[in-house]
Amino acid sequence: MQVTSTDVKNNFGKYLKACKTENVIITKNGRRQALLLFYPGGAEMGRVGEPAITYGTTPQKEERVTYRQFLEMTEKSDHRYELIDGKVYLLASPSFIHQKVLGNLYSAFREYFKEHEDCGPFLSPLDIELMHRPLALLRELTEDDINVVQPDLVVLCDYEKDIDASDKYKGTPTLAIEILSPSSRSKDQIKKLDLYMESGIDECWIVDPSNHAVIVYVFHNHEIEENAMYMRGQTARSVRFPGLQVAVDALF
CATH class of the missing domain: 3.40.1620.10 (YefM-like domain)
Incomplete structure (x- = not known):
């Protein structure tokens, strides 16, 4: 709505x-x-x-940086960063429950995609480059429109063609998953969800350990086409991948 x-x-x-x-x-x-x-x-x-400023921690640079500046900075660092709308954010270290949920999700997804080998699940850290595609209706897009994010888990399809000479993935995931934490809750639910919707991703799962809930969003033409919330005792189901489902109780 x-x-x-x-x-x-x-x-x-x-x-x-x-x-x-x-x-x-x-x-x-x-x-x-x-x-x-x-x-x-x-x-x-x-x-x-x-929309707030903090994501994981406060932005590492208050001023906007270019895509090239971001690449230069991250190449020299062991930390994990994201570039969202020209601002750089340091990703906080994940909690125990975050990693437990992520492991359970990956196991379920991996089992499903054994029978669907044209696609597969991949864990963070994996840089994903996305653009707000509707901007192309207003002006020509440049490399400085690139956002670099690290979803907790992504599903990539027919991905061999999207691996460049440096072994970097340059395509768009079919499905992305974010596991909420206290420090990332507002950004993951608003700013990154908006980016995923406008970048061409088909489906996004928001997993909320605090409330033992999973919200599944389905996108079409850069808008939310449908969404559903799954709680304890229920089973979260993918729309894009029929038969892909995870019992909420099994995650936590």
């Missing part, structure tokens, strides 16, 4: 109820600005995520 900020202001209670069954995207002046999500259990029943 997509609504204006004015409508939310005038009917906030209505949309708090609505977000129990679907995510509410809030727009201002025609642009997506926030996402209203339902969080079952605890005192926090609904949450408005607004």
Whole structure:
């Protein structure tokens, strides 16, 4: 569901109820600005995520950097970084529960793709270069429009053709998964979700260890076509890959 900020202001209670069954995207002046999500259990029943500055940690450089500058910086560092909309972010070290969930996801995905060998799951760290493709309708895209991210897990299809001479992947994943942490929650649910939607990725899973939930987003023509939330006792299912499913209880 997509609504204006004015409508939310005038009917906030209505949309708090609505977000129990679907995510509410809030727009201002025609642009997506926030996402209203339902969080079952605890005192926090609904949450408005607004674009914030922090992601993992605060940006390592407040000023915008070019794509080439980012490559030069990361080539000399052992740390993990992402480049999002011209800003550089240091990725925090993952927690135990993060790695447990990631391992369980990978095992389930790996088993499924044994029978679907044209695609396969790959774990972070793996640099994925993405662009906001709708920008091409407004102007010519340049290399400085490239964002470099490291989803926790990606599914790549027919990927051999997308490996360059330096053994770097240069294609677009079919599916991406982000596992939320306290430091990355707002960015993963808003900024990176928006990037995945506009880059040509077909499907994104947001895994929330705090609430034992999995949200599956399906994209079409750079918009959210459908989404579903799966809780304990339920089974998360892929739309892009029929038969790919994971019991939520088995993740945590």
